[in-house]
Amino acid sequence: MTPPSSVPAPEDGANSRNVIVVSGRISPRALALCGLVLFALGFWSGRETRDSETVVIAQASAPASAPLATPLPSIAPAISAPAEQRSPSRVTTTIRLMKFAPEKIDLHVGDTIEWQNKDLTPHTVTSAPESEKHELDSGPINAGAVWEHRFETAGTFPYFCTFHPEMKGVVEVK
Amino acid sequence: MMKHTLIGISVLAAAGIAAGAEKTSGGAAPTDPQIAMIAVTADNVDIDAGKLAQSKASNPKVKEFAELMVRDHTSVNEQATALAKRLNVTPEESATSKSLKENGDKEMAKLKGMSGAAFDKAYVDNEVKYHEQVLGAVDKTLIPNAQNAELKSLLESARPIFASHLNHAKELQTSLK
Numbered sequence: 199m200t201p202p203s204s205v206p207a208p209e210d211g212a213n214s215r216n217v218i219v220v221s222g223r224i225s226p227r228a229l230a231l232c233g234l235v236l237f238a239l240g241f242w243s244g245r246e247t248r249d250s251e252t253v254v255i256a257q258a259s260a261p262a263s264a265p266l267a268t269p270l271p272s273i274a275p276a277i278s279a280p281a282e283q284r285s286p287s288r289v290t291t292t293i294r295l296m297k298f299a300p301e302k303i304d305l306h307v308g309d310t311i312e313w314q315n316k317d318l319t320p321h322t323v324t325s326a327p328e329s330e331k332h333e334l335d336s337g338p339i340n341a342g343a344v345w346e347h348r349f350e351t352a353g354t355f356p357y358f359c360t361f362h363p364e365m366k367g368v369v370e371v372k
Numbered sequence: 373m374m375k376h377t378l379i380g381i382s383v384l385a386a387a388g389i390a391a392g393a394e395k396t397s398g399g400a401a402p403t404d405p406q407i408a409m410i411a412v413t414a415d416n417v418d419i420d421a422g423k424l425a426q427s428k429a430s431n432p433k434v435k436e437f438a439e440l441m442v443r444d445h446t447s448v449n450e451q452a453t454a455l456a457k458r459l460n461v462t463p464e465e466s467a468t469s470k471s472l473k474e475n476g477d478k479e480m481a482k483l484k485g486m487s488g489a490a491f492d493k494a495y496v497d498n499e500v501k502y503h504e505q506v507l508g509a510v511d512k513t514l515i516p517n518a519q520n521a522e523l524k525s526l527l528e529s530a531r532p533i534f535a536s537h538l539n540h541a542k543e544l545q546t547s548l549k
Contacts, residue, residue: 294529295529295532296532296533296535296536297532317529318444318447318448318451318526318530318533319443319533320443320447340447341447341450341451361440361443361444362536364536364539
């Protein structure tokens with residue numbers, strides 16, 4: 199097969215470098231296309247540079263013994279795991295022997311507490327009078343029943359049982 | 373006069389429970405069916421008194437306490453009855469359960485003849501004494517003699533409830549003086 203007239207036939211192994219020599223008149227359309235390709239290559243190059251900078255930041259906080267040339271994919275998850283992306287958890291508080299156990303619970307926004315009444319009498323989970331946010335109002339939780347609440351905002355949530363006011367608990371949401 | 377009568381009834385009630393305890397120490401320990409009946413009767417006596425107080429008490433705090441007694445003792449009784457059914461145990465009368473019932477009936481008769489602040493005070497005074505006696509029976513007779521683990525556990529779970537009621541009744545008693 200005869201090669202195209204604009205491309206000279208390879209001589210002395212020049213084909214291994216894949217050099218294309220364009221001769222003759224270049225149309226404005228071809229020039230525009232070349233410009234577009236060059237712009238795209240420049241953008242890609244810049245992006246790789248920014249990724250490299252990110253890697254350096256990540257390695258600065260890594261243990262001193264960590265290799266500097268750690269491949270990007272192994273570092274990326276550590277960078278892209280901010281606290282707000284943790285999956286919400288569910289915690290259980292048991293009501294038994296006239297007590298909330300545990301009495302104090304630390305949570306994150308979006309977490310849920312499930313109060314399981316394993317006592318012999320009904321109880322309530324009600325925001326304490328001193329609480330700034332009165333969002334806990336279970337009504338009677340009968341013996342053997344369960345009530346749950348999802349905490350959507352941060353803060354301190356003291357609560358008590360309206361039937362047996364000596365029963366108290368507190369939830370800290372961060 | 374009324375005060376002396378109520379104290380007399382309370383002493384009788386105490387004697388009834390104490391008699392059961394002495395009998396136990398004499399070798400005739402109550403059986404699980406008898407313990408179940410004592411627990412159910414003790415609850416029923418307090419539920420009846422509480423229902424009466426819900427309708428007759430004049431002090432809102434006394435009414436609220438009576439409501440609590442009815443709610444809690446009804447719930448405890450439901451658990452006790454369900455457990456007895458599950459264990460295939462038929463509650464059985466004993467000298468102690470009979471004494472509890474008789475003295476509860478006498479107390480009810482006296483309270484029915486009272487009204488206003490006098491009723492409130494008499495009801496709360498009796499609740500203090502009654503819960504003291506029931507707690508004594510739970511600690512000295514019922515829990516130590518219960519053979520079935522689930523029955524023993526139920527009694528152990530009921531104990532802090534009765535203790536809470538006693539504290540609540542004592543606070544109320546002080547506020548009425």
